[in-house]
Amino acid sequence: MRLPDPRRLIPRPQDFTSRLRGPEVTARVGLWLGITFFLAFVTGLYSHFAQDNPTWLTLPTRPEWLYRVTQGVHLIAGSAAVPLLLVKLWSVFPKLFERLDLLHVRRLGVQLAERASITLLVLAAIFQLVTGLANSSQWYPWAFSFRSAHYAVAWVAIGSLALHIAVKLPVIRDALTGSVDAGLRSDDTDAERATSPHPGESVPRTGPVTAGLSRRGLLRATWLATGVVVLSTAGASVPWLRRVSIFAVRSGDGPQGVPINTSAVAAKVVPAATSPSYTLEVTHKDRSATFTLADLRSMPQTTATLPIACVEGWSASGEWTGVRVSHLLDQLGAPAEADVTVESLQRDGPFTVTSLPRQFARDPLTLLALELNGETLSIDHGFPVGSSRRLVRAFCRPSGSAASR
Amino acid sequence: MRTVRSILGLAGVGLAAVGLWKLLGQDGADLRDALLWLVGGAVVHDAMLAPVVVLVGAVVMRVLPVWARMPVVAGFVVLGSATLMALPVLGRFGAREDNPTLLDRDYVGGWLVLALLTTLGVAVGSWWQRRQSASRGDEDNPGGDRAHDVPAADGNGFRAARAAAEGQSGT
Structure with a gap:
């Protein structure tokens, strides 16, 4: 051979x-x-x-x-x-x-x-x-x-x-x-x-190829x-x-008309988020205040249609209702130049702590959302409270305490 | 031109160095895995995908009549690249039971529709090309219609593969 x-x-x-x-x-x-x-x-x-x-x-x-x-x-x-x-x-x-x-x-x-x-x-x-x-x-x-x-x-x-x-x-x-x-x-x-000049030839040197x-x-x-x-x-x-995007990672459907980025189960926050004793803690220097869900609901509510865009690339629009972050900061007397750190209920993962720079914290459209599209925020969208900060990706697990520095 | 090239080249070296520095700054295990995927992607392309495409080209040139070649190649480019891009969703590898809104489309069904449309496009394109070549052939090349009966001059592929396949040791 x-x-x-x-x-x-x-x-x-x-x-x-x-x-x-x-x-x-x-x-x-x-x-x-x-x-x-x-x-x-x-x-x-x-x-x-x-x-x-x-x-x-x-x-x-x-x-x-x-x-x-x-x-x-x-x-x-x-x-x-x-x-x-x-x-x-x-x-x-x-x-x-x-x-x-x-x-x-x-x-x-x-x-x-x-x-x-x-x-x-x-x-x-x-x-x-x-x-x-x-x-x-x-x-x-x-x-x-x-x-x-x-x-x-x-x-x-x-x-x-x-x-x-x-x-x-x-x-x-x-x-x-x-x-x-x-x-x-x-x-x-x-x-x-x-047509090749020499059809039988295996390797013709000339001719169109x-x-x-x-x-x-x-x-x-x-x-x-x-x-x-x-x-x-x-x-x-x-x-x-959406209709022609046969390979889109999301159809755009989801609870309350918005897809879920990370489910509450995946974020392991179900017990903490559904606990009746849930409170939101806001601190500034040595001052601190805690708010129950009822406290937050009794505050002035703002409704705005805002997009939610994720790091993974998808985005959707929703009508969010909730308390302005700036309103909470005012309650503590936090100054306008204070940056805010948001701690999630989620204990592990890259997004447990997120920063909210001052210009966002003070923006009248930055809300701690309690409702999405007219319904109480679903647990997969961040119940009890979700932060609809417009700029950054959907806060995958945005609930928890906020501290300003 | 010379200045533009120098600036662009130096900037490129600088930016790539920043990236390499950031990459090499990763932890040992992370770095090993990232390097594996860096090299792996290129190896899969060069050693598996590209030879398959060259082979497809050779088959197109040897088997298909002239009027069908361009439509088939176009269909292959469209469906092939779309399929490769869609592999993560077609396999639904990232799907999670606790998140029904992720990967919530019928991707295989969508792919079948795309494949069907592509096939239709190839068929219509071939028919059109054949009609064109037939009408042109009548004018200046009466024998042109027979082009597909004759083996193609050479494939899109490389001779070595053919030589090896035909048991020849050289050209």
Whole structure:
């Protein structure tokens, strides 16, 4: 038995014969892929800061739908990047098999540097899409913290992307300003002359190799695929797309017309939340006050239609009724510049303690919600009290005590 | 141009360094797992997904008539990428009994509808292409209609795979 030559088992770039590949396709798909990654990076950064509330940054409290929009853009950009990345990687796949110039030290150095930067970019890009999509469906098949890993790799992705664009800029410019069909012979695009001169020959050296296919057609298919994946997922944040969003992580239904992010059972707060002795404790320095549910209900109530947007990307709108946080702070005589820390009844998890910077604490639309859409807040929405802080993700378990510092 | 490239390149190196520093600052077990997923994603793409796509390309070029190729490739791009993107919801891996509002759609049903629409689109596209090529063929290439009877010049794939498959040791 004759074994194939092992050197032939690993293909060489020239073994890939499709004439669809080329900078003309790569640059056009890459342009849109770059745009989606940039949008995802910026909106992701915003979400990160909205949760962290770094002291050097004052986030705006208006418009109240801002976080809903940035989260929607993040989700849509991430989905759109899937077909774009797949086609982009396909278009450069032969380059994976380029051999290194082992004998030419200087060229080898350049090659290794380019390989390293592209490897970093590909690893980071795939990682971001895979972990982001899994997170949006609340699936965590790994041990690391999604948030910190996705955040760290986002910097790697955007940095190696900027470097990649810098390296390839001349190629990109030439490809984008030139014709899509650059480098093709006229008969390459002509389906009518698809006949091989030697039909029986297994490896013809000449002749059109992609008869029937065209770069334009491939690009159109890519845009179509991008549109399809966007429509199929965007309904989780764009209500009027719900019906066509066959892959949206939520239909938008739920108790009191709003989906649940984390159930009370999952947050292990059912006993504490349903306890008749529940009280809300508000402290400022050495002063402190406790409020029962009846106390809160007897206070002036405010009703507002506000969006709830989650870190996982989905959002919904609801009519929340409750006590203004600023009203509670006034009862204690807390000054306007006091930031608030909200402690959840939930004992473990990343959102047990959340900060409410002063501009949000004092905003007339920041409520400790007692009702949602005209009914007493369901336990899965944060009964007894939920904080409808507009900016940050749905407070998954927002009830508990509030302390101002 | 040179300045723009230098600034962009340096900024890129800086940003990537920030990311690597943040990544490597994770705890040992977390870091190992994150690195595993980083490398794993690319390995799954390069060693499994990409060869399958190359093979599909080769099959398209060898088996399908010319007029069906572009529609089939377009359908493959659409349905393939949508399916990959939808794997987490199709598998409902994140579903929880205590949260009926999460993953609360019929995803497999939705996928079947998408697959049906894609198939319809491919069929209509092929019919259209065939009509186009037939009418064009009448004008300047009477034999063009027979193009699909002749084996394609070469696949979308690579020769080594074919050579290996046909038991040849070289070109």
